[in-house]
Amino acid sequence: MSQLFTPMQLGKLSLSNRIIIAPMCQYSAEQGKATPWHRIHLGHLSLSGAGLLIIEATAVEAAGRITPQDLGLWDDETEQALAETINDVKRYATMPLGIQLGHAGRKASCDVPWRGGGFLTPQQGGWQTSAPSALPYSENDGAPLALTKARIAEIKQAFIDSAIRADRLGFELVEIHAAHGYLLHQFLSPLSNQRDDEYGGSLENRMRLVLEIYDEVRRVFPRDKAVGVRISASDWVEGGWDEAQSIALSKALEAAGCDYIHVSSGGLSPQQQISVGPNYQVPFAAGIKAAMTTMPVIAVGLITEAQQAESILTSGQADAIALARAMLYDPRWPWHAAAELVKVQAPPQYWRCEPHEVKGLFNL
């Protein structure tokens, strides 16, 4: 039996296997609105045989976009545009669909990656950014404004409103984006959060906004659907957010009833020292999983081979794996993994009945 192809639950949401398509920004929206690109891109990924498709970081307010081309879900127009795409995709999809909701904070107002991804001034089509503290990501960026309590409350409300819209669109899962140096991660890390109110300082205070947003989203998103959180388990910078703090946050989320934790890393600081290689983030997932009682843990990061994915699960380091680049490169990855892993132990008397269309199904 393959672990990768064993069904699982994220809360009340059932997945037919443990391959998750990780959220991937497409920078192909117009004023936050989905375009035909999304129909094509999500359409083919939704037929790939994975257990779940989580669509890209979707901004809860316009100022929360990484680039002017980011997808958004902040008003009726953005909801309507996404509805047209998602209705078509869901008509044929063979898997549940989730959406990642996020806010870029001080990493907003940038150009698309294929034009270098640099900071955009208002004259270049960018906008004033905001963050927990007035500390830019890099010295080339405009300084963000430190968020007032009133703005924090507005952003919290924006997550709630987007989650309500996501439910209306038929999404079965919301993933709160607290990774990769974006706004919620900026609140978690002591490197970017130097506030002296109840949202800064102690670990408890830095975790407050993520936990509040989780609670609010959970409150409005139906119980039979899943709500999870994606984190960066480490800033990879001395004195930054790290595995021990990630475990503390994961425990708090588990206690709050969170349906899963999705364990990535990095993105908060240009000073990060990462050595990237196969499974490079899996030890973080394993460390968090060891501290959990029930909450499923998703590992991600340079997982490219079927057997590699299977081993992560059978060794108990994670409950599911997510793939980003491997799915873009080979959108039939789950089929190929199934052909490799899901071998049936049939008796030799019956080997001649192996169907032509699934050659390799039997473990001859």
Ligand SMILES: Cc1cc2nc3c(=O)[nH]c(=O)nc-3n(C[C@H](O)[C@H](O)[C@H](O)COP(=O)(O)O)c2cc1C
């Ligand atoms: C094109 C592209 C877009 C991405 N956009 C997002 C995103 O919207 N949200 C997010 O949390 N991570 C995003 N990521 C990171 C991936 O979800 C994933 O964590 C990372 O690529 C490592 O996994 P991989 O080695 O399987 O690609 C993106 C990655 C790629 C390649």
